[in-house]
Amino acid sequence: MVKGDNINDIIDHKLFSEDDIHEMCVRLGAQLTKDYAGKRPLVVGALKGAIYFLTDLTRQMDVAHQLDFLDVSSYGDGFESTGKIKVVTDLAADVKDRDVLIIEDIVDTGLTLKFMKDLIKKRGAKSVKCCAMLNKEARRNVDVDVDYFGSKVGNEFVVGYGLDFLNMYRNLPYVGVLKPEVIQKYMNK
Numbered sequence: 001m002v003k004g005d006n007i008n009d010i011i012d013h014k015l016f017s018e019d020d021i022h023e024m025c026v027r028l029g030a031q032l033t034k035d036y037a038g039k040r041p042l043v044v045g046a047l048k049g050a051i052y053f054l055t056d057l058t059r060q061m062d063v064a065h066q067l068d069f070l071d072v073s074s075y076g077d078g079f080e081s082t083g084k085i086k087v088v089t090d091l092a093a094d095v096k097d098r099d100v101l102i103i104e105d106i107v108d109t110g111l112t113l114k115f116m117k118d119l120i121k122k123r124g125a126k127s128v129k130c131c132a133m134l135n136k137e138a139r140r141n142v143d144v145d146v147d148y149f150g151s152k153v154g155n156e157f158v159v160g161y162g163l164d165f166l167n168m169y170r171n172l173p174y175v176g177v178l179k180p181e182v183i184q185k186y187m188n189k
């Protein structure tokens with residue numbers, strides 16, 4: 001039986017533990033500290049999924065930076081990208097002449113990241129790069145660079161550490177694969 005409201009009941013298996021994710025943040029934070037030294041970047045969190053990774057990653061970056069958020073929608077409440085992307089909540093900051101670092105939870109087809117990079121470039125940013133926790137490289141169908149990432153991941157639907165299913169389960173402290181019966185339960189409604 002799937003209770004569904006208890007997050008410990010919904011995971012089939014773990015892919016990345018809290019320690020794995022901490023190691024990613026330490027490694028990427030050290031790299032970003034080097035690459036952004038003296039640049040005072042604008043760090044842009046892609047809402048909502050990236051916030052958990054962002055707060056841990058930026059605390060490993062010894063670089064003065066400013067923070068902003070961008071919410072673009074590409075997915076409905078399901079698994080597949082609709083292909084249509086729109087800005088839901090725009091940046092507050094002016095990106096002109098700024099070094100912008102987008103933080104993403106996961107890059108899948110690449111459509112969302114390409115949309116965000118193009119938007120920020122069009123507004124006159126000096127540089128636009130992305131650091132993603134996870135990279136579903138094999139699913140890419142547009143040409144976009146994921147400049148930094150924590151780990152590659154296969155073609156599985158993952159949740160936790162910011163990644164959602166129907167806007168739930170973001171608060172799992174690790175990344176895992178949902179039990180098929182959880183998906184069934186909600187898909188049959």
Ligand code: 5GP
Pocket residue numbers: 049074075081104105106107108109110111112113156157158159163164165
């Ligand atoms: P893309 O535009 O690259 O296809 O999709 C990017 C967005 O799709 C991510 O920011 C994330 O919100 C969602 N997404 C892609 N793959 C997964 C996944 O395995 N699990 C979850 N929870 N969301 C995903």
